Amino acid sequence: MLPVHDALQVADIRAHLDAATLHTLRDIHVFSTLDSTNRWALQAGQCGEACFAEQQTAGRGRRGRQWQSPAGVNLYLSVRWCFAAVPPHLPLLSLVAGLAVAEALEDCAIHGHGLKWPNDVYYAGKKLGGILLEAVGSLEQVVIGIGLNVNMLPEAGADIDQPWTSLQHITGETLVRNTLAAALLQRLVKRLHAFPQLDMAQFQHDWQHWDVLAGQQVQALMGTETLQGLASGVNNQGQLRIILRDGFIKNLSSADVSVRM
Template sequence: MSFTVEPLSASNIGCHLDTATVLALHGLYVFPEVDSTNAWALQQGVCGDVCLAEQQSAGRGRRGRQWQSPWGANIYLSLRWCFTPVPEHLPLLSLVTGLAVADALEDCAIHGHGLKWPNDVYYDGKKLGGILLEAVGSQAHVVIGIGLNVNMLPEAGAVIDQPWTSLQQISGQSVDRNAVVAAILQRLVRRLQDFPCLDMAQFQQDWQQRDLLQGREVQVHSGRESLQGLASGVDHCGQLRIILHDGSIKNLSSAEVSVRLGM
């Protein structure tokens, strides 16, 4: 099965954006290939710049993992954003970004997906996308990287070492990446503008609705330590709450753990 590739286009994306999003952004750059959209935004971007690429030669995920980035199939997007002053709840930004992506997918008529703490988008137990945040200097500048499988064919993702899916597989048809990018930017910019005055109660409610781990038995690996317990949402710092088998509660940060669903 093959699909026509519609190239990414700054002008096409711009036609889908509302005025508020256009005014909030600085530049929208689309490249045939970069080593990493995050790297470009870190090294060359300014506040409000968006970097997109048809292909990444050195795409990266969390913990230095490689992000598979075949040409013309997916979305590789990075946005450089600036906060003045830096919000105390900045650790929640990755989760809030995930909420923006999840909302944007619903805007594009995709349903049934959810978020796997701390920064993965899943559908039917398979990875659909991921988020990587990198701070610049004092953390006033943050680069928000989003990778989303859109029209990637099975052979292109054969080297991926975990179950994955794409918007094309979910919908059964080729998906317009320009429209999806615009939907993501609109939802993301709105949440970024509201982030300094984040409504914590509303955030908790939004996260609970998307949380794929909530109430599930999970196994957590942190260094040499291995824990099992019941996932119980996130705290005000975005840490995963685990109720251990002895009844005690442990809060875990995204920097120190990986999570696997328990048997």
């Protein structure tokens, strides 16, 4: 059993939300265990519903990778969202969701983090969280999944195959997850609500602020091909721009490439 003060509570999360978010969200659910919050949202969720789980038994990341999801220490959140029509800039949605996560962390007095294209939250070169988007049949409906390492201790992540960190390690304090959960929902709902009328200039400005790859030499793995170049932001389709050694600019899609610093 989780200590009462540390357990995720719908009433506590709601108490930290503003009126606009409460009005927009259809419902908030907290489960003790799910195989995957994204799977629940895909199969049982309704438009505007948010789902948290204390633990995931089959959490997933990008490209089908396993997401380590120990009980009672992190945040695993999925929101099912329905647009009236498919937004013309839908490929930018995962990046916009990342902006919401970065802003929510700042709202909770976390600083020094950033976003690694296309869907990772980073701190000092280590992964802090990730975002996974999945379409619900038609592209008007999407599920936005967020996993964030909050109070996870090093031994709980012993099987993670890449450098990672947690908010507890960064701050030296145990964070109140209900407060952070509300901050994530508030920022995400605001971003989703505004997404159909996305201001592209403002998006580019916001992404540049959080972009940890900007100006960095990167390796892009595309199947058996490897490209090396200088990361130079994203274009209006959400593709990563890299400047190759010969000066040629290559635009990379998140569907077919993995990028390393």
